[in-house]
Amino acid sequence: MKKHNWPVENVRHWLEPGPIVLISSRWQEQDNIMTLGWHTILEFSPSLVGCMISAGNASFERIRQSGECVINLPDVTMADTVAKIGNCSADTTDKFAAFSLTAEKSQQVSAPSIAECHANFExxxxDDTMIKRYNFFIFEVVAARVKPEPEWPQTLHYAGDGVFRTDGEVIDRKKWFTKVS
Structure with a gap:
């Protein structure tokens, strides 16, 4: 089958590999939640995660000022909530209250975790060297909590234009991995 040209501004449809997350933050006693799909693992130890947070987002300055956040992993049951959070403003909406989410005390940071999410990564x-130029934050995960079940939650992946997809089946190829991680 012949391939057809694809608009370069829409490559996220194919390359957005990571699950959608909800970033919770706190600055000056104000909590917020934002939906984020632009993140990547940068290092195993220390555990580093890079996140591109638009400067136009209310969370940008809150996270920049506080220097911390929680990356919360929702599952497919939260799809409507994830979409709605991503389409409302912290200036007019208390997102914890509006979406009936439970702000849970975190272990290592002041930003609240979201109890309804499958996992919370404080x-x-x-490293803030790429924030000014690229809005790219590099975080160290300092605490992590994950629900024991399901082992592989069905997560959401954004394809752009309001369309999400979900995870597929788990394929185990451990026998081919000879390096110990």
Missing amino acids: CRLY
């Missing part, structure tokens, strides 16, 4: 700003 982060501190590790």
Whole structure:
């Protein structure tokens, strides 16, 4: 089958590999939640995660000032909530209240975790050198909590234009991996 040209501004449809996350933050006693799809693992130890947070987002300055956040992993049951959070403003909406989410005390950071999410990864700003130019934050995960079940939650992946896809089946190829991680 012949391939056809694809608009370069829409490559995220194919390359957005990571699950959608909800970033919770706190600055000056104000909590916020934002939906984020632009993140990547940068290092195993220390555990570093890079996140591109638009400067136009209310969370940008809150996270920049506080130097911390929580990366919360929702599952497919939260699809409507994830979409709605991504399409409302912190200036007019208390997102915890509006979406009936439980702000849970975090272990290592002041930003709240979201109890309804499958996992919570508490982060501190590790490197801020790319924020000014690229809005790219590098965080160190300083605490992590994950629900024991399901082992592989069905997560959401954004394809752009309001369309999400979900994970597929788990394929185990451990026998081919000879390096110990």
